[in-house]
Amino acid sequence: MGTAAEPGDPTPIPTLTPAPEDDDYWYLDGPQGPELPTELPPCLPSLPPSLAHICLAVLSVLVLLLLIPLGRCPLLWSHCGRSRFRLPSPLDFPAPRGSRAAPAALLTVLSSALCLLLSENTSVPTLGSAPGPGARRLLGLLYCPALYYPLAACCTARHPAAHLLGALLAWVHLVLQLWPRAECPQTSQVQQFYSLLATLPLLLGLGFLGLWHPVQLARHFRRHPELGAQDLWSRGSEQYLRGVLYKHKRNSAPHPQSGFLSRVRSCCRRLYHPQPGFQLPLMLVLSAALTGTVTYQVALLLLVAVVPTLRRVREGLTTEVSYLLAGFGLVLSDDRQEVVQLVKRQLWVLEVCYVTALVLSCCLTLLALTHSLGTHRTNLQALYRGAALGPLTPSRRPSLQTVCCWMAFAAYQTAFTCLGLLSQQVILFLGATVLAFLIFPPLPGGQSPLLHGLQTSWPFWLTVALAVALQSVAARWVFLDTRLGYPVLTNRRALTAVTFLLFPANVLVGALVAGCRLLLSGLYSALMLGQAQLSLLPAPATALDPGYHTYLNFLRMEVSQSHPAATAFCALLLQGPRPHTAPQDRPSPGWEEEGVQLLRTKELGALKWGRRAGRGRGRWALAYTLLHNPGLQAFRKARGPQP
Amino acid sequence: MGTAAEPGDPTPIPTLTPAPEDDDYWYLDGPQGPELPTELPPCLPSLPPSLAHICLAVLSVLVLLLLIPLGRCPLLWSHCGRSRFRLPSPLDFPAPRGSRAAPAALLTVLSSALCLLLSENTSVPTLGSAPGPGARRLLGLLYCPALYYPLAACCTARHPAAHLLGALLAWVHLVLQLWPRAECPQTSQVQQFYSLLATLPLLLGLGFLGLWHPVQLARHFRRHPELGAQDLWSRGSEQYLRGVLYKHKRNSAPHPQSGFLSRVRSCCRRLYHPQPGFQLPLMLVLSAALTGTVTYQVALLLLVAVVPTLRRVREGLTTEVSYLLAGFGLVLSDDRQEVVQLVKRQLWVLEVCYVTALVLSCCLTLLALTHSLGTHRTNLQALYRGAALGPLTPSRRPSLQTVCCWMAFAAYQTAFTCLGLLSQQVILFLGATVLAFLIFPPLPGGQSPLLHGLQTSWPFWLTVALAVALQSVAARWVFLDTRLGYPVLTNRRALTAVTFLLFPANVLVGALVAGCRLLLSGLYSALMLGQAQLSLLPAPATALDPGYHTYLNFLRMEVSQSHPAATAFCALLLQGPRPHTAPQDRPSPGWEEEGVQLLRTKELGALKWGRRAGRGRGRWALAYTLLHNPGLQAFRKARGPQP
Structure with missing residues (x-):
């Protein structure tokens, strides 16, 4: 626009702003005829924007x-006075409080x-x-x-x-x-x-x-705010720790089912529902909020930029359109009024297709958002358990890459959503238009383009259909013997003969299959562009997808910095040493960061403050937790420089 | 054409035949000027083609x-008289003899x-x-x-x-x-x-x-042919069986290495080299031969269809081309001879790009063919060991799908190679042309299109570059503390502040990254179209790729019908019962099929013929082999109808 x-x-992101000369014609409240709205006197607000x-x-x-x-400053930092x-x-990213x-x-x-x-x-x-x-x-x-x-x-x-x-x-x-x-x-x-x-x-x-x-x-x-915040902060982590310490449930992976219906059912089951004892990291919540906002804004812009224009064009059609079409060699009918009606009908079909595609793509985006939250949770829990995710080398320390990816993740997700919605809209609109024009052919006297194409190329389609049908029938009734109750291959000579004779016809089928392959791959990439948790590249090249790479590094950073077991330990350590400190003396901001510091460098010193039984229990819990959370090992093992 | x-x-496959009116102008032996070759008298061969x-x-x-x-008919088939x-x-597909x-x-x-x-x-x-x-x-x-x-x-x-x-x-x-x-x-x-x-x-x-x-x-x-054939037939299988029975080497998967160079090195190491004791199925050998032939034919057609035409156009350029370009608003120079020289140079660049792209795509196709043979072998060996491959449900019996896919595989592979070569050629040619036109700009007085684009959109690129550089520098020097010898996250408040402030700039970077994602995915699909053993769709949707699906089903059929252990057992069974039969009395064609039948239904009866020690050894070998080849279980377990 x-x-x-x-x-x-220089801005290459889709701005799609209404052109100033078009603004006057926009309306959403039904068609009002082709006449221009009346010119309004310029209105100057009493408070200028600047x-x-x-x-x-x-x-x-x-x-x-x-x-x-x-x-x-937090209380325990010696180098930072009050x-x-x-x-x-601006945002409390690391702590889930x-x-x-x-x-x-x-x-x-x-x-x-x-x-x-x-x-x-x-x-x-x-x-x-x-x-x-x-x-x-x-x-x-x-x-x-x-x-x-x-x-x-x-x-x-x-x-x-x-x-x-x-x-x-x-x-x-x-x-x-x-x-x-x-x-x-x-x-x-x-x-x-x-x-x-x-x-x-x-x-x-x-x-x-x-x-x-x-x-x-x-x-x-x-009530006292710190207490509440601390409760909120450590509740999720303690629930996680309790789950790990008391009962270690194996994640029994469901048996992979084939069939479209079971896939759809399992997809529906995997939509996000809150799980007690697990809290999504704040960055993922923010990313979801951003996705929703951007979806709303882009959909609104797409709706407002096209639909009123289409309606205005439709209402403003006169009999002159028949001359225009005749200039392109298109004579729809001899009656000019009929031509106007035909063009109006096609424009109406276009508008319906556009709005349908827009609604569909918004629904798809929001559905994908709901599904992705569940995927994030599954991935995070797998990383908490120390499992490897994706093709990256497993390292549980922050690195330059993970920090950069963590900073950029929410913004990238916003951009992906925006462009993904646009590409979905384009593809769904094209698909709906092709479908609609096959059902409502533009030429009323002529035939559907589908039938015309079939009439031209019937030998090819006949060959392909015959080859596929012949092979299927022969495989079912001639080459497979099921008299024993299970299929056994028979008539091998006939099998090789049919394979040899149908080789050229199968090359034609193969050309169709190759086209399908390319089309499916392009459609998948365009429809899944908005989802960072899916790689658009197949297995051997998964790591080359920059979006997926960012997502994996973001997750690694989250796990290395806010592992729930580490958070729960920090809460225990902070509750342990000063049980009699008055709550109002505790410093409020940044004290969980201090806890992580404690865990990393002063773990044994902090444990000394506890009683004998408490220390033993603490050590046992530590060993047990480390056993089930190998991701925490990184905090303990390294005391000196690493090779 | x-x-x-x-x-x-109706044929949509690429025919690319020379048009009859173009035939007279084709030549490969250097430019000969724009004049038409002399008309030749029609030549009628003494033997008409019909x-x-x-x-x-x-x-x-x-x-x-x-x-x-x-x-x-084979000897042991009672229902089939001599x-x-x-x-x-036409082809001896199942037996590797x-x-x-x-x-x-x-x-x-x-x-x-x-x-x-x-x-x-x-x-x-x-x-x-x-x-x-x-x-x-x-x-x-x-x-x-x-x-x-x-x-x-x-x-x-x-x-x-x-x-x-x-x-x-x-x-x-x-x-x-x-x-x-x-x-x-x-x-x-x-x-x-x-x-x-x-x-x-x-x-x-x-x-x-x-x-x-x-x-x-x-x-x-x-010498006697049957003996030789039998030797050839059972040699590979017996080597496989010997390897399984005597030493069961674990396939120690190499540690996944990151880095581009190590990837290239491992790719080079994975080019096909024959492995003693393993023979590729005949269908894969045929498919490789077909790939080579089709590559040659398509490359020849692509070369002959374009290069002579380009040369003819280049040699036939006159000063009239300047008027033609001026009609499109392109005034390269005031001197008409200079314009001709400029256009000639650009045409020469185009020709070089085309030939380079053709050579590159042929090399890529042949390299991929060599690599794919190794992949086939690895996949087959994994299936022999009973491992699961791909997302299909593991079933080791032939089914309608596997039989159909087996019949079609070589033809599909041929079509994939043909279309893959075409898409590679198009992409490499476009890439080479863009690169060449950036280096040799078409307008001599003007500037390179790259520089012009940069001049127009410098604020965008500056913002993107600044945002990326600032984040990297800050992550390296401010947010990561490496004084302890390993990286520790510090300055969390500054990290969140920078994340918040650079959010909009990161959205711009994200739009670029999304474009890269889409471009990479499209390039990957187009370049890998010719390879059936690679799915073009990522992990959750791998099975939807029809080419990959065909490949997997083909492999399953191969494994279910010509497992080397089954083949070796057939050879042992046939050698066992009639050690004193004169070789010339043995029926030649189809006797390995009969062996498979024996193995399936008359296993115990056949073993009865052997001596006591031989039977014991045979049973032990059977048990051991079944242990290490779970794929063979399917032949033994089912005696009655299966649920």
Whole structure:
């Protein structure tokens, strides 16, 4: 659409923004005839967008400065005094504590803002002398997360003041988003409608954050927050540890079943349902939220960009279209009104195909998302047990590759979803159109293209069908003897004779099969593009798929940094040494990181603090856990440099 | 080319025949300028092709009738008297006895004849009232194997008279192929050259068969043929059995190595080299011969169809080409001679790219063929040991599917090779052309398209490069602490902050990665299309690839019918009961089939004939063999009907 034609626009991701000259014609509320909407007087909001952005930026910086004193060091770090303040973290990635709704809402807000940035020009802050709209948009890509950084930091600070600031900031964001839309609702009716729909996830996310902070504040004053957080944090890990220590259930793999129906049934059974004692890592939850948001935004854009245009063209058809078609050598009928009706019918078929394909691809994407959560859980549990996954060499330490892949995973998943939805839409639309045009042939007097093609090439299809049928019948009734109750090969001479005589016909069948192979492979790749947990390359070359490679490295990083057994040990260690410390003296942020440090370097020292029986029990539990979690060995064995 | 435009031609396989109006312009011996070759007077051979075909057909039917009395029943079949004659088998598929060169030569002859049939019109027998050239060609596809059936049957009859008849038939075929080419060598020089090259494998194969039969005849009179055949037949199986019984070497799978160089090295090590005690099934040998022949024919056709045309166009360029280019808005230079030189240079680059791509794709196909033979052997040995291969349910009995797939495998492999070579050629040619045009830009005064593209989209590439570099540097120097000798994750807050801030930039990188994924998957599929032993679909959908499915079923059929342990037992059983029978009394054809029957139903009865010690040894060997060859269990367990 519009921005693709702008000079100097380097963005290759699908922007699909409405062209400014098309905006006036868009509508979603039924056909209104081909006449243009009436021109509206330009509406200038009382608060210009640049001023609003500047206010927001100043407020955000202020909030960030106020948050810094709240980010204290953990208690046990000797080299970090209480006076040293740290930049607040935007997301609490490693620790599975607290509610996951707030970060998910925040990432929804961020991704919606990015989508709006790519599809609209109004929400980009005017950066004075930026070189061209492409570069300005790219700068906006870096500006957006910085703008929402303080809002994210408020969620992780876990302090009453932070919750107050967060609520304030969320409401200010919400008001500044709603203000121009409330003041100038009549700039252009259709554009307004799309803009409101596209902003919906953003507004909902901001509204949720505006309510979440007060709720957290109220909870803070009702009971002590650290206790609750710690409970939440260690509950999942302790359940996992209890499962490992008390009963070690073997994962009895179900017998592989053939047949399409049983496959579908097993697929349905593998849709995600929560499992007690297992919590998905936060990054996967965020990735799922991002997938949902991006699916909504891309589907909305695809719908709004095409359907109104098609309807407008259909309503605006006059008898002149018959001259146009005659210019291309297509004479559908002598009656011009009939030609108009025919073309209208085909356009209607196209529209139905397009919307069907869009609905189908959205359903497929969401179904795949639900299924993928179950796959992630299975893979993570396999890695927890120390199993190898994929073709990578098993290493349970973080490396340069795993860290980079972990940082990029959620973003890659977002891009994969976006492009995967586009490719699904294209393929399903093409398929539906071909199917529809075979059923409703465009030429009413003529015959279906399918029949015409068959009439032309009947000897080929006859040969192929005869060869396949002859071989099947001969194999069933001549070459296989089932009188003994089980099939036995007989008539070997006839078998070789038929094989020899049908060799050329089988080469023709083979050419068809090769076409099927290539087609299936292309379809699979295009339909599964959005799923990082599936490699698009077959077995010997699996590791060459960059998306799958990123996914595997991301999982390895997750397992190396937040193994539930390690987390549970940290909780035990932290509960052990100071049973009489008052809860309010404990430092809140970062104490699980300290626990991991303890586990890695001060394990024996920490155990000394326990009583004799406790130490013995602890050692036994350690040995038992290590036995069933070989992934933890990496933390223990290496004391010196590794070769 | 020519036949694609014929009305009513339904053949979608690549015929690529030279159009009749193009034939006169083809040449391979250097550029000769744009002038047309001189018109030659029509040359009528003294023996018309239809008469030659009729003579050949009559002779073939006669030979077949003479062969029937030679195909006697095996000795032990009670229901088949000596007076009952059977149709001779064209190929000895199940038993790995005798030389494999004769059937391979025969299939080479057949496939070359089919290629000539598809590319020429002269060798099609004129079938009076056939409906159109497409249907006539399809009928020719069924006629061709019938014509060569008697020649094939002579190779398997294993009788002096059959060898005499075979030699006669091969020489007659050879003479009738050479006659018209010797009589009318001047019909059209270029066409003649291509025709000779395309007929070369056919002539070589027929010549080989014409010499092979006399050699076999001489061998027959020098020593007794059955003994030799039996030796040959049981040697490989006995070696396999000896290896199983005496020393059971575990296949120590090599440690999976990462790194490109080690992969290449292991690939080179896996090229096929003969292994003592293992013989590839005849069908795989035939399939390899067919692959070689088809590669030669398709490469020759691709070379002859394009390169002379390109050279002719290049030599015939005049200054008028500048007007033509100006019509498309391309003004390369003001000097017309310079324009001609520029266009000539680009055409020369195109030709070099085309020939390079052709040579590369032929080398790749032949390399893949060599590699695939090793893969087949590994897969077969795994199946012999009872291992599961692929996603199919393990069943060791022939079924409808396995029989059909076995019959079709060699033909499918031929079609896959043909289409795989075409797709490789297209992809390598496009790749080489893009590379060449980046190095030699078509516009001499202008800049390279690569540089131009970079200038337009530099902000995007800069963002991507900066994001990737920043993350790598930060991961190496900030987030990973290697002071302990092994990497430990530190600065988690900064890690989350960088992840959050670089999220939008990573989405851009993710879009690039998604493009790479799709491109890699398409390239892999197109390059590996010719190899049936590789599935083009990744792990969860492997079984949906029809080519791979055929391959797996073919292997299962091979294992169920010619397991070397079963073959060796048959040899032992046949040697056991009648040690004093004179060799000349033993029936020759079909006696290994009878052995398999013995093994299946009369095992215990056959063992009774042996002495006491021999029986004990036989039972021990049976038990030991069954232990190490679970695939053989299927022959023993089932006595009644199976559920």
